Amino acid sequence: MLEKSEIVIVGAGIAGCSAAIAAAKENKKVLLIEKSATIGGHAINSNVGTICGAYYRTFSESPRLTGYQFSKDFIQKLISVTENKKPLQHDKGLYIFSYEWSVLKKLLEQELIDNGIQLIKNSEIIEVKKEKSQITSLLIKINNETIEIKPKVVIDCSGNGIISLLANLEMISSNSYQSASQIFRVQKVNSDNEFSLNIALKKAMVTLVNENGWPQSFKSLSIVPGSLKNKQADLKITLPETITDNKETNDALNILAKAYVHEIFPSLTPIIESLKDSSIHTIFPQLGIRVQQRSKGKYILTETDVLSCKKYDIGIALG
Structure with a gap:
């Protein structure tokens, strides 16, 4: 029964799935709520393609995994089921782990099943009831039905602080996001040298931006690290438009981003030899964005906390 869930987690992106799995391993009854039709958030639906925080920064050729317990496990x-077994050295001692979105999605889905987590997709929180600053219950709309749940714990992994917004709690707010990006996959790439192809892309985009009067942000077009394989590559372009909290505006930008891809890529194929036979395989459905609006907790992480990978005993995932 959904009503007997001890912990309700809102948002089934990487953070939400991680929190759900970690809590379930502590023998808690977990309900995971996702507003869309699929799990994984931007890691899957935008095909971010890389994980940057999995390894400590080092100039050694043998980087160590960060975290412990759940996160390291x-x-x-993920490494065991991924084609790329080793991390890629990126810049200034940063190691990144490259993954294929379908592999990550399959692993997450299996982990949710194995740990007995109730997952409800295409659902949304429509009301948060509280007494003073204590949340007492949630109203959740599932299809055309509304149910009330009184969990002991609510974890907001929605990415936009939806629980705090509905409960009128204090927020760390901003009207802007990081620059949005659109990732798309191309096929029939006649190159296996990611570095050389990236250089060719950069040179071509400088020329095309100057010739066509395109936004300067288009010069950032590059290969998602580790994605060049099997004659396919994922390309990422930064969009010039401002991201806001307005859904209609962002939906329109999502459509515009796809139009940008269809305008840009055909202009590249005559210029870059290794792309002359290439075509667009997939334009991933969601834009890559990172909201700056957050629920205000009892403690706000500092830059030092993050860089030192500081641990807290009160965390569910602990790492």
């Missing part, structure tokens, strides 16, 4: 499972 999950990364090791």
